[in-house]
Amino acid sequence: MSETEIFRALADPTRRAVFERLASGEANATELRAGLPISQPAMSQHLAVLRAAGLVDERRQGRHVQYRISAEGLRPLQEWMLRYRAFWPQRIEALKDFLREMDQ
Amino acid sequence: MTEAAVEDELMVECELEAAPGQVWRALTVPEFLAAWLLPEARRERPAGGLMLDGSGHGLSRQIDCTVLEAEPERRLRMRWQEADATTTVVTFELMPTVSGGTALRVRHGPATVPRAANTNGAPLALAA
Numbered sequence: 001m002s003e004t005e006i007f008r009a010l011a012d013p014t015r016r017a018v019f020e021r022l023a024s025g026e027a028n029a030t031e032l033r034a035g036l037p038i039s040q041p042a043m044s045q046h047l048a049v050l051r052a053a054g055l056v057d058e059r060r061q062g063r064h065v066q067y068r069i070s071a072e073g074l075r076p077l078q079e080w081m082l083r084y085r086a087f088w089p090q091r092i093e094a095l096k097d098f099l100r101e102m103d104q
Numbered sequence: 105m106t107e108a109a110v111e112d113e114l115m116v117e118c119e120l121e122a123a124p125g126q127v128w129r130a131l132t133v134p135e136f137l138a139a140w141l142l143p144e145a146r147r148e149r150p151a152g153g154l155m156l157d158g159s160g161h162g163l164s165r166q167i168d169c170t171v172l173e174a175e176p177e178r179r180l181r182m183r184w185q186e187a188d189a190t191t192t193v194v195t196f197e198l199m200p201t202v203s204g205g206t207a208l209r210v211r212h213g214p215a216t217v218p219r220a221a222n223t224n225g226a227p228l229a230l231a232a
Contacts, residue, residue, distance in 0.1 A: 004190035007214035010110055020110060077112055080190070087161055088116040088210055091141055095208075098140035099122040099130055 003080040006073075009053035014038060015046045019055060019069070026059075026068040113213030120206045124177040124198045127206045131180055131196055132171075142167065153182075164188055184212070191215055 010016045018032050029043050038046075047067060050056040055073040059066045120127055130136045134154055138144045145157035145166045153170035164186035172193065173181040180196040197209040 002190060007112060007190060007192075010112060011214060016110060023110075074110070077110075081111065081114060083162055084114050084212055087163070088114060088212065090161070092116060092118050092208070092210070094140040095127075095130060096118075096120060098136070099120060099126060102122070102126060102130065102136075 003076040005053040006055060006077045009049050009055055012046070012049075014042075015050060018043070018046055019050055022056060022067060022069045026066045028064045028066055032067065113211060115212075116210045118208050119201060120208055121203075122206060123204055124200050124206045127198055127208060128177045128180075132174065158186065169194075183215070 010019060014036060017036065021027065021032055029040065029047060032047075033040065033043050036043075047056060047058075051058060053073070055070055056067050057070045059068065122130075130140065134144075134149065137154065138156065142156040142158050142161065142163075145155040149155065150168060150170065153168060156167040156169055157165055158167045159165045166187040168183070168185040168187075170183045170185075171180065172183050173179065178198055182194045182196075183191060184194045185191045192212060193215050195209075195211040197211070199207040199209075201207050
């Protein structure tokens with residue numbers, strides 16, 4: 001999975017909320033819906049998008065499906081963050097040097 | 105219930121001695137931007153943007169930068185498209201400081217950032 005798909009999956013506020021809920025532990029779709037103004041089919045759809053992005057795994061338990069965060073799911077995003085977390089401070093130092101040269 | 109906020113936007117802030125007008129030129133004159141940010145990948149420029157070469161910094165050899173929004177001396181938004189990676193958005197925000205310099209904030213993240221419904225842990229609060 002790429003960070004593009006992860007960004008896209010998390011771009012929806014409801015999906016993001018669902019994903020952040022799962023960060024605290026496994027849950028089924030009903031538990032995940034608690035307090036959210038969405039229907040069961042809408043929740044299923046959100047969970048399908050999160051699964052397709054590799055962010056969430058599912059586990060069948062009797063009649064229920066338990067969802068949980070995929071351990072590897074966020075890695076592409078973390079790698080992206082890591083690259084740019086190093087990049088921007090360096091470039092800002094270069095900008096400072098450049099502005100000083102502009103002055104002269 | 106602990107809800108870990110997902111972090112998918114970077115933010116870097118700094119204070120520059122140069123005035124906003126000068127910083128704005130460093131950001132918007134193509135030759136200036138290429139002098140400090142990344143070198144240009146090729147001579148011919150795409151309309152409204154630049155093709156930068158990130159290979160010296162562990163990024164793609166071609167990064168297509170296109171201006172999305174420009175509010176002189178205040179705000180510049182650029183689409184940042186790495187050749188074989190994701191499309192993101194870089195936003196530069198400039199604020200004059202009392203000493204005549206510029207407070208610069210750089211944000212880099214997904215093209216659509218859902219902030220409204222996500223109040224906990226969001227790395228920025230523009231209205232604050």
